[in-house]
Amino acid sequence: MTELADRALVARARRGDTEAFGALVDRHRQRVFGVAYRMLGDVEAANDVAQEAFVRAFERLESFRSSGSFVAWLVSIASNLCIDIQRRSRRTPMSLDVMQEEKGYDPADPRQAAIEHRLGTDEAADAIHQALEKLPAAQRLAITLRHIEGLGYEEIGQAMGVPVGTAKTHVHRGRERLARMLHRFYAEVGS
Amino acid sequence: MECNRGRQMIHAELDGELTEERRALLAEHLGQCAACAQFRARLMALTTDLAALPLPAQPEGFRDAVMGQVEGLARKRRGRLWGLRPALPWVGVGLSSSLIYAALATGIVLGLPQWVSGAGERLAALLSAGHGLWQSSGAIWSYASSAAGDNAPLMVCGLAAYLAVLAGAGWKFRRQLLPAMVGARDA
Ligand SMILES: [Zn+2]
Numbered sequence: 001m002t003e004l005a006d007r008a009l010v011a012r013a014r015r016g017d018t019e020a021f022g023a024l025v026d027r028h029r030q031r032v033f034g035v036a037y038r039m040l041g042d043v044e045a046a047n048d049v050a051q052e053a054f055v056r057a058f059e060r061l062e063s064f065r066s067s068g069s070f071v072a073w074l075v076s077i078a079s080n081l082c083i084d085i086q087r088r089s090r091r092t093p094m095s096l097d098v099m100q101e102e103k104g105y106d107p108a109d110p111r112q113a114a115i116e117h118r119l120g121t122d123e124a125a126d127a128i129h130q131a132l133e134k135l136p137a138a139q140r141l142a143i144t145l146r147h148i149e150g151l152g153y154e155e156i157g158q159a160m161g162v163p164v165g166t167a168k169t170h171v172h173r174g175r176e177r178l179a180r181m182l183h184r185f186y187a188e189v190g191s
Numbered sequence: 192m193e194c195n196r197g198r199q200m201i202h203a204e205l206d207g208e209l210t211e212e213r214r215a216l217l218a219e220h221l222g223q224c225a226a227c228a229q230f231r232a233r234l235m236a237l238t239t240d241l242a243a244l245p246l247p248a249q250p251e252g253f254r255d256a257v258m259g260q261v262e263g264l265a266r267k268r269r270g271r272l273w274g275l276r277p278a279l280p281w282v283g284v285g286l287s288s289s290l291i292y293a294a295l296a297t298g299i300v301l302g303l304p305q306w307v308s309g310a311g312e313r314l315a316a317l318l319s320a321g322h323g324l325w326q327s328s329g330a331i332w333s334y335a336s337s338a339a340g341d342n343a344p345l346m347v348c349g350l351a352a353y354l355a356v357l358a359g360a361g362w363k364f365r366r367q368l369l370p371a372m373v374g375a376r377d378a
Contacts (some may be wrong), residue, residue, distance in 0.1 A: 018262055018265050021261055051260075054257045059264060081287065128240055148241050175238070179234055183233075
């Protein structure tokens with residue numbers, strides 16, 4: 001359903017209908033920003049990347065193969081921009097206090113409550129963020145797409161430009177690595 | 192069952208890809224292996240937490256910033272096509288006159304052997320140019336030659352001039368019009 005609607009909007013945007021492209025921006029801006037934020041750990045940089053990704057998508061709309069997923073195509077543009085930025089700056093992982101300053105999320109968000117329920121504080125979100133930052137880029141992206149954005153393996157493979165099996169391997173390795181890094185937070189789970 | 196296989200099954204379970212048969216095998220292993228049971232519980236907690244990870248608020252004005260650039264690109268794209276508009280009549284005149292000239296030139300080339308007395312018929316037969324083509328080229332030739340006052344050198348010069356104009360137009364098309372058209376498409 002979403003895919004069908006995306007394709008119809010892409011077809012209109014290709015004919016020069018910028019309002020249709022605006023609708024695509026509305027539908028996917030949160031996700032593209034989210035992926036960029038998990039990759040870069042910085043709100044401003046993620047916002048710039050998300051903007052640039054949409055502008056590039058508009059420029060290259062002709063090259064989108066309508067058999068594929070538009071979201072995956074968009075995410076591949078954004079994640080390539082993130083990888084370029086990381087290569088250029090080789091930025092160090094953010095410190096905890098910078099992350100806390102930048103968070104500014106809504107504590108009333110029900111998703112927030114799930115984590116706070118587990119550990120009683122928002123420490124968990126910070127710990128997970130820091131662990132994510134330490135993953136190799138491919139695993140971080142794969143974990144983000146699978147478990148934070150809820151994409152299927154087919155789409156993840158398309159977004160990362162790798163076969164489905166490779167996408168799965170990245171996710172599985174990322175899960176194990178995160179669990180090891182976060183063993184103290186999950187010490188009382190299942191023991 | 193080995194723990195290694197147990198872990199693979201736990202990943203498959205998280206991916207929603209565990210068959211009933213393997214699910215039973217896994218349950219059996221988990222009943223006997225505390226390490227795998229703990230591994231499973233932790234991965235489940237981790238994936239639940241990842242799905243619930245908060246996202247910072249996106250800065251204001253995102254849509255406007257994107258659409259401002261998109262509108263600019265769209266205007267530029269339309270502008271390029273619009274800029275080609277004054278050239279369109281010339282392209283039309285060029286194309287239609289080219290067709291006329293091409294027919295004329297073909298006639299002249301095919302007509303030349305006819306003009307060289309006697310050799311024409313033999314060459315035409317060799318070329319198997321066909322009777323109709325032969326006749327019509329002959330007609331075009333008569334028309335062109337009468338227009339040129341039966342002056343063969345003048346006609347050959349005209350042909351050369353025509354080819355030069357054609358080459359010039361082709362060069363101009365390749366260097367100027369074509370990039371503008373391709374640019375308008377790719378912009
Ligand atoms: Zn085991």
